Amino acid sequence: MTRARLALAAFAAILLSSTMLAQIAPDDLVITGAGWGSGWDTEIELADSELGTGTAGSVFTVTGLTGPCPPTCDSVAYSVPPKGTVRILLSQALPAFSGLLTLHVTTDTERPLPVVRARIFNGAIPGQSAEIPVFRNPTLAPRSFPVLVFPGLRRQPGTYSNLILQSLGPVRADALVEAFGPDGRLLGSEVVSMPRFSSEPVVLADVASRLGADQVDGGQVRVTNASGQILWGVLATISSDGRLAIVPGANP
Secondary structure, three states: OOHHHHHHHHHHHHHHHHHHHOOOOOOEEEEEEEEEEOOEEEEEEEEOOOOOOOEEEEEEEOOOOOOOOOOOOOEEEEEEOOOOEEEEEHHHHOOOOOEEEEEEEEEOOOOOOOEEEEEEEEOOOOOOEEEEOEEEOHHHOOOOOOEEEEEEEEEEOOEEEEEEEEEOOOOOEEEEEEEEOOOOOEEEEEEEEEOOOOOOOEEEOOHHHHOOOOOEEEEEEEEEEOOOOOEEEEEEEEOOOOOEEEEEOOOO
16 A cells, blocks of 8 residues: 555544544534424434444424423434435424424434434425524534624515524523614614523514614624623525525524
8 A cells, every 4th residue: 555545544544533533422403493383394304424324313492391391292313324314394293392493403422413404495385495504503512603694684575584593502692683784884783682592592573674674685684692692593584476595694
């Protein structure tokens, strides 16, 4: 074997071992803006990791129930075979929780994270769907988002943007929400409070109008973390022709 091939083999061995070491403890992915009801549903696809060894875990939401939750009422287990794929329909997996939810995809100990895709769709209108960003839980990784920036803010006849925010911290989170036009002009602002560990994110419907803008095309929303808690969110824009677009506030 040549020196170059030996180096490549050594690098591959290091990469594989570091990937497996990173998965000794359960890991967690977060999906904000999922949900079902009123004709809408969410489809989640879980594919086996790059290791090709199969994986297992659960998809769950954090509930606000004061008492014990009946078995599996707030979670559904998954098991992905080696190099396989599993599909979950949220209305069937979590029938007790309709509306918007923040979901977690976690793994069993010593199991790798699957590769996850999430899509929200309207069953009554074919083609009205959008991908939902999936990202690594920043409470388990060295990432924080002091400012979230959402491009694509729109408000026109029949077209509007909804801001969906979620706190991932253990205490109430406060954030400054600001809307700007394409030229950087401030359109309005509001301080928003989010409860701790809530299964339901905070939704600012038609956020441009809420902040005082009658019309805007291609502006942005900026969310500044004012409490030190970890925040995440998406901006969902519904167009007059039925199209749906969902963008995150940072690169996942």
